[in-house]
Amino acid sequence: xxxxxxxxxxxxxxxxxxxxxxxxxxxxxxxxxxxxxxxxxxxxxxxxxxxxxxxxxxxxxxxxxxxxxxxxxxxxxxxxxxxxxxxxxxxxxxxxxxxxxxxxxxx
Amino acid sequence: xxxxxxxxxxxxxxxxxxxxxxxxxxxxxxxxxxxxxxxxxxxxxxxxxxxxxxxxxxxxxxxxxxxxxxxxxxxxxxxxxxxxxxxxxxxxxxxxxxxxxxxxxxxxxxxxxxxxxxxxxxx
Numbered sequence: 468x469x470x471x472x473x474x475x476x477x478x479x480x481x482x483x484x485x486x487x488x489x490x491x492x493x494x495x496x497x498x499x500x501x502x503x504x505x506x507x508x509x510x511x512x513x514x515x516x517x518x519x520x521x522x523x524x525x526x527x528x529x530x531x532x533x534x535x536x537x538x539x540x541x542x543x544x545x546x547x548x549x550x551x552x553x554x555x556x557x558x559x560x561x562x563x564x565x566x567x568x569x570x571x572x573x574x
Numbered sequence: 575x576x577x578x579x580x581x582x583x584x585x586x587x588x589x590x591x592x593x594x595x596x597x598x599x600x601x602x603x604x605x606x607x608x609x610x611x612x613x614x615x616x617x618x619x620x621x622x623x624x625x626x627x628x629x630x631x632x633x634x635x636x637x638x639x640x641x642x643x644x645x646x647x648x649x650x651x652x653x654x655x656x657x658x659x660x661x662x663x664x665x666x667x668x669x670x671x672x673x674x675x676x677x678x679x680x681x682x683x684x685x686x687x688x689x690x691x692x693x694x695x696x697x
Binding site for chain 2: 498
């Protein structure tokens with residue numbers, strides 16, 4: 468299995484802050500990495516796919532990047548509606564796997 | 575815009591089978607090269623891929639569940655189903671159905687999700 472190690476597991480931030488979440492794959496996954504946002508009681512929502520491509524309709528303050536097996540989700544200026552849990556997911560191998568999630572809370 | 579909706583019992587007894595269906599609107603499960611998936615989330619936990627079925631009917635499963643799971647499609651009703659046998663309390667989770675684009679698509683993300691349905695395993 469490809470393990471996805473996501474950090475931090477939680478963070479506290481204020482509106483307007485720049486937030487960075489990291490996901491490390493246990494092996495090369497090319498750019499088969501997606502990021503999702505999940506709010507309580509709701510299904511995950513696709514934010515970014517192919518490591519850095521913004522899904523249609525997602526605000527441009529969300530940015531994805533990659534460096535080898537390390538992937539980063541950056542929110543440039545945190546907005547009130549961004550407080551949620553974020554997951555990464557690899558689809559390089561058909562046994563799709565997810566990171567453990569990062570809960571972004573209000574400071 | 576494709577929409578997915580899970581349905582099925584919210585309570586299942588231990589050792590019995592869990593059966594869920596996902597009704598699809600706005601797209602056909604038998605065309606387009608899409609992958610129709612089941613994913614679950616244990617309470618307060620992360621996400622676990624259960625498996626998927628392709629538009630041609632080929633199924634792929636998570637090896638950790640493979641001995642207990644079957645995913646099948648019903649093209650006449652445009653829905654796909656999940657059956658998980660011999661359930662225990664550890665199978666209590668929110669179950670999501672979802673759709674991914676053709677495998678050659680950039681990044682192969684999970685584009686569309688159902689709202690999810692909570693299944694509790696308890697006597």
